[in-house]
Amino acid sequence: MTIAPVQRSTSLGSSAWTDARLILALEEVVEKELNRHLKVAKEWMPHEFVPWSRGRDFDGVLGGEAWQSADSKVTPLGRVSLVVNLLTEDNLPSYHHEIATMFGREGAWGAWVHRWTAEEGRHGIAIRDYLLTTRAVDPVELERARMAHMSEGFESDNAHSMLQSVAYVAFQELATRISHRNTGHFAGCELADQLLAKIANDENLHMIFYRNLLKAALEIAPDQAMRAIADVVTDFRMPGHGIPGFERAAAQIALGGVYNLRIHHDDVLQPVLRHLKVMDVQGLGPEGARAQQELGVFLEGLDAQAAKFEERQAALLARRAARKQA
Numbered sequence: 001m002t003i004a005p006v007q008r009s010t011s012l013g014s015s016a017w018t019d020a021r022l023i024l025a026l027e028e029v030v031e032k033e034l035n036r037h038l039k040v041a042k043e044w045m046p047h048e049f050v051p052w053s054r055g056r057d058f059d060g061v062l063g064g065e066a067w068q069s070a071d072s073k074v075t076p077l078g079r080v081s082l083v084v085n086l087l088t089e090d091n092l093p094s095y096h097h098e099i100a101t102m103f104g105r106e107g108a109w110g111a112w113v114h115r116w117t118a119e120e121g122r123h124g125i126a127i128r129d130y131l132l133t134t135r136a137v138d139p140v141e142l143e144r145a146r147m148a149h150m151s152e153g154f155e156s157d158n159a160h161s162m163l164q165s166v167a168y169v170a171f172q173e174l175a176t177r178i179s180h181r182n183t184g185h186f187a188g189c190e191l192a193d194q195l196l197a198k199i200a201n202d203e204n205l206h207m208i209f210y211r212n213l214l215k216a217a218l219e220i221a222p223d224q225a226m227r228a229i230a231d232v233v234t235d236f237r238m239p240g241h242g243i244p245g246f247e248r249a250a251a252q253i254a255l256g257g258v259y260n261l262r263i264h265h266d267d268v269l270q271p272v273l274r275h276l277k278v279m280d281v282q283g284l285g286p287e288g289a290r291a292q293q294e295l296g297v298f299l300e301g302l303d304a305q306a307a308k309f310e311e312r313q314a315a316l317l318a319r320r321a322a323r324k325q326a
């Protein structure tokens with residue numbers, strides 16, 4: 001199901017960095033960033049965000065009450081979004097496999113891979129406990145979706161390139177942060193908002209780790225790193241794309257303002273690119289300069305697409321509001 005990292009032939013000449021050399025060259029940066037991460041990451045307890053006293057037995061083995069939609073006040077958008085976020089977190093075993101295969105399980109890289117996995121592990125635990133205790137979603141549907149999604153596994157689009165893998169996770173961790181944060185805002189439940197803010201904070205620290213690593217890569221191998229960034233940005237898709245019914249859920253999530261093209265451009269791509277000053281990198285070779293130019297053209301196009309999306313979104317929401325008043 002998963003492809004081991006392979007070296008792609010490259011047009012960057014014989015001086016090009018191989019993945020193995022890059023991993024070695026970045027080990028010191030990984031160690032420094034891991035230590036910084038461990039200093040700033042504050043311990044938090046997922047169980048404190050679950051209202052256990054509101055929990056009730058379900059039907060089945062314990063003969064409790066079957067789930068019904070009226071059990072919870074969480075908004076429809078909040079429910080859809082919480083489920084997508086949870087199923088995305090659920091696929092952690094596959095993500096762990098992908099990054100452990102790419103970065104290794106030894107030394108500083110290995111220490112990071114395991115620490116990151118431990119932190120990610122609490123996200124799925126906390127969201128599931130919250131959803132089941134508050135009866136926010138159908139537990140049978142949720143379990144079937146989890147089984148279907150995890151049975152598919154997750155195969156990284158970037159398993160052939162170490163630099164693409166680093167670039168992808170830098171953007172993806174921020175995308176996940178924004179998605180959790182906005183889900184909390186629209187969930188209609190203060191506790192869900194607080195829990196998702198905690199999770200979003202973890203994702204933010206993950207983003208900073210990978211972004212700083214990408215910065216170091218841009219200094220060591222600017223042309224290859226620029227190519228990797230351009231390829232990742234132009235081909236980006238969320239890790240949950242394989243979730244059953246993802247397209248429909250993604251459309252609701254976009255319309256509701258949890259995650260859409262405007263947010264992707266303004267709150268995910270641009271902050272990372274600006275922080276790394278990607279568009280201002282000077283002195284690139286022909287391949288790096290071409291990648292930088294491609295990136296610029298793509299971002300302009302994306303911005304225009306986002307503007308069109310916003311027009312459609314406003315029109316649709318206005319029609320809905322008018323229908324409600326009629």
Ligand SMILES: [Fe+2]
Nearest residue numbers: 089120123203
């Ligand atoms: Fe997470």
Ligand SMILES: [Fe+2]
Nearest residue numbers: 173202203206
């Ligand atoms: Fe994360």
